[in-house]
Amino acid sequence: MKSKIYIIAFTFISILFFYSFSFIKKSALEKVTEHYILRNTNFKNAITQFNQKVKDLPFTKENIKIIRLEYFKLRTSFKKWEYLSEFIDPGFVKEYINGAPLQKIEANSFGPNIIEPKGLQVIDELLFSEDVLQSKESIILALNDMTRVLDDQTLLKIYDRDVFIAARQGLVRLYTLGVTGFDTPGSLNGLVDSKHVIEAMAEDIPNYLTQLKNKTLSDSTNILLQKTLSYLSLHQNFEKFDRLEFLMNYINPLYKNLYEVHIQFGFELPEEIMSKTQPVNYASTNMFDANFLKTIYYNRIPKDFNNNQTVELGRQLFYDPIFSKNNQRSCASCHNPNKGFTDQLPTSVAFGEKGFLKRNAQTLINAIYSEKYFHDLRAKSFEDQTEHVITSAEEFNTTTTEILEKMNTSKTYQNLFNKTFKNSDSSIQFKYIQFALSAYVSSLQGLNSAFDKYVRGESKTISKSVKNGYNLFMGKAACGTCHYAPIFNGTVPPYFKESESEVLGVAKNPYSKKQTLDDDEGRGNSLLKERVEFYKYSFKTPTVRNIEYSYPYMHNGAYKTLEDVMEFYNKGGGKGLKIDVPTQTLGDDKLNLSKSEISDVILFMKSLTDTIKLTGKPNNLPKFENNEILNSRKIGGVY
Template identity: 45%
Template sequence: MKYRIHKQTWVILLAGLILPALLHLAFRPVSTNETIRAILLEDADVFQEQVAELEKVAQAYVQQEVALDELQNQLAATRLAYKRLEYLMEYYYPTAVKGGINGAPLYHLDPYMPRPVIHEPNGLQSLDELVFSEEAPEEREHIASLCEELKGAYANIQRDFKGHPMLDREVFEASRLQLVRLFTLGVTGFDTPGSLNGLAESRRSLQSLQEIMAIYIRQLQDEGKELGVEVDRLFSGAIGYLERENDFNSFDRLYFLKAFIDPLFGGLLDLHRALHLETVYETTNLEQSWNYNSRSIFDEDFLNPYYYTKVVRSPNDEKRKLLGQRLFYETRLSGNQTRSCASCHHPDKAFTDGMAKSAGNKQGEFVDRNAPSLINAVFSMRFFWDMRAFRFEDQMEHVIISHKEFNTSYEAIFRKLRADEEYQRLFAEAYPEVKDYPAINRSTLSDALSRYLMSLVAFNSPFDQYVRNERKEIDPRVKDGFNLFMGKAACGTCHFAPTFSGLAPPLYQDSESEVLGVLEMPGTAEPRMDSDPGRKANRNPMEGVWFYHNSFKTVTVRNVSLSGPYFHNGAYGNLQEVVDFYDHGGAAGLGLDVPHQTLAGDSLHLSDYEKEALIEFMSSLEHTSTFSPYLHP
């Protein structure tokens, strides 16, 4: 029996075979060539040698056979060796690096244990802080122990790294992330809390990236040669600038960002595309925290709000967002039908309420803490001041059941909304796939409100526009303020760019809290710390540990000129008081006993002009023009 295949069917079959092949040619999952691999493995061996030498020198320091400056020099050499391969170490082994190679010098919990297991600070950052401190002579044994731990931690990684497959796509992703890391954690001093050697280390990191990218540039076709020349020129310019302008306090970070880091960030994207390599978007459908197609760290879409929620993209996104906006202003969500989300989050106050602590649902009653801004609130991994909520959508439940806030239940809310024909229609139109149970339910209510809150994204302030070259000029005080914020004043080591919150770069997948020692009533003759236990009392059994006592989420300083009063207790009425508090070194700097304060207790010694410039910079981050009050029908 003969089989006849219709001509159209042949076309479909051929298309099914050819299109995947064309896509494969257009976006190639290519392993790195042997030259690149050899360089990376050599860098890994050099770092191992430097770590071994560091341990040897540390042991000699214990025996008082070498001076402290020799130990400091060896630590500096070890860190410089690490900076040549940091981008791939962080890319392939982020948890191991954070836990044993170069994590922040803070007590931390073991991420793999089902109960609280506390680890002491370790790794290169802890060594930098300790070896370059006045306490180094008294900490000889501890320093040697940290060096021994570092050697063991890296040995485990290196064994795997030697046989680890490497793709060109991964090298490009890691390199672009390194540019973010270098700017937000390197030149700010975050990575070198003792030596402040971040500028030299950033130069070494860029030299490594330039060497690797030169190999890719040689693979460009004739039409891409000009791009290759420009990328190499930018690398050389950045390295030269770091070599010339090597004073930490006077280093012009804003110029460095605009002239080199952002252009390189975009240039490596162009180089990636010119080589027709696949990107992460050809390998997975999972939402990514940052947008690989963005060209600037300060692009409006640099971060992806869908990564931070359970919300799924839908053709009905707009309907659901508008429904969420209506619900945000709906007083029937509260038990006594007098309160709505907008009661504590006003659009004209950057979605705060201007009060130290928000009014409760009873006359004369107040909630426990200050209402934070909801603008850019989606960009976080934890929510509320004490970080008790792990999901963006969980915030609503806490407000609904709180006896000081909505003081109600889901069922009570559903009864009210289901009795309203207009809400029945709006939910049915926004969620047409809900057939077997009421369209007004916990899932759809949470989803609608979340979509509205996700829309409260603002990265188009005058400062953002200036960084992106959409604005030619900006007040010189703003420039000076940004450089202070990211340098001498050390604000940017906790309020990370570009969110200027505790969302940690470069992946922006972890939210941080800090112990500042916020005062109960600033300006008094006898200062006293606020008694709120903060994160330690958030009812998460893993976090009831001593170093989270008085620890609070690091919130954004975007729109901060509109969102006072400040801190979790709203005790600071203006930005001058806030800057003065930091300048003193928090509670410890004021003479209070806060041994676990994460803010350095030393004075910043800021001049009046420097304080003014900091406030001008923070004020330049204002962007609320797209948010207007909702007129409820």
């Protein structure tokens, strides 16, 4: 491999970085395009060959070995194909090639049409399951379309910028979905896979590096690619793989270098080719930078109002009990800033103190980084969720019209809104309330924890236990395959556009002798369009950041300590505990974590705590000129 790169380096001589004489010699892009086409052909051939083996060979113990060997060859060609092709058509890869091995609902359809999973992840699971000898037909079915769709696919032209955008996206994918074992649920082949992804990059990127004026950058990038490859060659033990070291010494530096190379060439940036804001901040050079994701992608606030003034108005609204029918409850009632924006109760106190709500209050810190909101994912935006809380009889027990009528009797409030939203219509409108609350929650970013600072190199030390805990979290304990880095929630990398929910089989009472499934059907009993069997008992994957404060745990708040939660996962969730769970999406195998391993994972999760500068309360609430009773309302509410 190395020799090849040197040859390229010496054959490519150019005067200007953007221009090559190559009427004879090929440009970097032409080389990469050739690779792109060749990898497509290789991948198609590998599928055909694998398909043939599966069809021809009877599924015996001996033959399975041969079939698996053929499968690994297929994976090699797939992983070399992946980084460019998935960037070009991500929907295609998700639908036919490498989507999660779970049923889903057909998008934009005429009825709740269930799509059966297909593609490599399904095959991976089958080929390494205990029932492999009986899985011939299922594998053929999962393979059915792959060659055909690849034949039907038009290969779109790629451009210089695409190579860099795709490679950086590929690094995030490799780190979050590859080395964690996410996309190899059966074979756990993630480390070998990762090597092949980097190999493809190491075939492509050096074609550019030879033309780079900045030799230091060119050399260090070349060396990094080679070092990453050799690191992956030397470290292939899934359980022992040091994912923290790999992140800090290889992935993040490469992620940074590729950005710098992109900039040096002056190739157009993502924001110059599309007018819409994307979740990932391309200019961020570390996956654990506080600005790695852009909150302005997740909220729906117009550009002109996405500012501090709106945040401050939102802070006042957050603490104002005017939102509840009895003027005694505010957002802070259940999302108490002093308790990590939760209430630390199993489920929150209901309106009128008449019992409790159905579900546990989630932390609001880093909550904005989601596609959908609530435990059952029923709200499509943060702005939408406000109305649910307002109109719920158990929460604020009022209506948006009633709130507006109340608020519009305050000149002070009206002036505040007019000033913030430069509004000529002097009355307060509901959309402005939504913007302000959303701006405030968007400002609740806690991404400067001890762990973040260590990864970014801002602090030099962190305990051995935390390091070990992180490696377990991202590896053996399989936490990171649902709680994705760097937010450690269910927003799926590398696009960070989709929120996931999972069926865990959470017990109604984990402390009872005979545990039974909690009867809350979650997502499967919420939106009409999602009422399907496999969403029953499915709940949103929350962030584990600030988990130190957000006890008790799970959607029903039934688990008192993190040790109890870890024990639940360690035994394989509900199914592992012999609870009857119809469609558990969590693997029901035991994790075999020791006591000290569990303790390390918990210590790691606690190292993600960051509430600094987020808990500031307003000193007073806006006055009502003609209503003394309202003026005596308590900041943050009574209960």
